[in-house]
Amino acid sequence: MSSTLFTHGLVITSDGSRPVIEDGAVLVEDATIAGVGSTTELRGSVADRVIDLGGRILMPGFVNTHTHLAGTITRGLVEDVTTGEYLEKIWPIEALGIANGWFNAGERLAMAEHLLAGITTANDMFFDPASALRNASEIGFRLLAGTVYLDFPGPDGLSPEQRSAELAGLLVEFGTDPLVQVTTAPHGGYTVGPGHLQAIWRDAEANDLLFHIHAAESKEEDATIRERYGHRPVEHLGAVGVLGERTVLAHAIRLDDSDLDLVADTGTAVAHCPISNLKTVSGICRVDDMLSRRIRVGLGTDGGTASNDYDMFAVMRAAATLGKYSTQRPQSFTAREIVGLATIGGASALGMDDRIGSITEGKRADMIVVDTSAPHNVPMFDPFTTLVYQAGRTDVTHVMVHGRLLIERRVFADLDTEAVVAEAVKAGRDITAELSGRDSD
C-alpha cells in the first residue's frame, strides 16, 4: 500500500458536513481518502510521503460534465459561423481525422490540458471512444466515454447497426477498469429517432450506463423537433421515455416551466456549459430555476469549437456572472455554490457522488492543489471568491487522480507533455495542408 499525507492546507472539501478546514490535512491510502481533518487531528498518521502545502488550497478536482475531448485538434479552425455552416465544414475533416489519428493526438492534448487545469474527471462524447478510454487509462485521467449514436453513418464510418457491437466491445475492454467508465452517448433528439433512442436506453439500463445526450441547445433543433414530433425537445425525450437518473442533458437551454418540472420529476441531470452557450448564441440555461427544483446540475466546457478552451476556472466565472445577470439578483450564485457545481455538483450529475466530487473519507482521492500566492489572488478574504473570480488554471500546482499524483509543481510525473504538444501541432499542420490541397483542387 502507498500513502500520502497532505498537511497545512486550506482544505475545501465540497462536503457539507465540514466545508472548509483551516490548517487542514488529508491522508490518502492507495486510491482512497483515508482521513480528513486538521493537521493537528491527523498528526499521528503514518504515510510514505508527507506534502506540506504551506497554506495552499487543497480541494476536489473539477468535474467536466460535457465535453468533446478530440475537438481540441480542430479548435479555431472554423470560427464566426452558424452551427449549420460549421457542421458542413467540420464533418469531412472529422472523417479524415479519425482515419489519420489526428483525434488521438487531440484526446491526449485535451487530457493534458484538463489535468493541468485541475479537471480530474470528464464526460466525453466523440467517435472512437475506445481510443479516448485507452488514452485516459494510460494517462491516469478519470474519463466517461461511450458509443455516440446517430441515425446515419458517422464520420468514423460506423452504421447505426454497428454501434451496439461497438458498445459491447467497450464493455468487454473497459467494464472493470476502476478509472474509466463506459457510457451511451446518443448525439441528440433530432439526429436519433424515437425507436433508436429507446433501443439505446434499453442497452443503457441493461448495463447500468449513463445516457448522455445533447438536448434543447439550438433554435434549429427546437424547430426541427417541434415540427417532427409536436413537442419541445425535452418534452420529446420525456415522451420517448429516456429521461431518468441515468440521463445527462447537455445544455438544456430551451426549457419552459413544465419541462423543468419534468426534468425534476424524472431525476434527470443537466450539464451547464455557459461559455459554449454564449459563443454559439444558443441562449441562457435556467440554472437558478433548476437548482430551486433540486435538479442535479454540473458545469461543462463543451468541445473545441463551441468553447475552444477546456478551463473550469473560466467556466465557473461565466456561470457565476451569467447566473447573476440572468436572475438580476447579485445575491444569487454565490462563489461557494459555484465551486460546489464544479465539483460535487458535477459528480452528482454524473451519478458518481458516492465516489468522487468531495474530499470525504472513503471516496477516491481526486484532488488538486491551488496556489493563491500570486498577485492576482491576494489578499484572500474568502477562498471561494478567490477561486471563482481571480484564480486561474496556472495556479493549479498538484493534481492527484485515484490516489496517483500525476502532476507536481505543474509538471507531469509520467506524461511527456512536449511529445503530446508536438503531436498536436503536427496534426494541426496536416489539417492545414489537407485543406489547402483541397482548395487548390
Ligand SMILES: [Zn+2]
Ligand atoms: Zn456538445
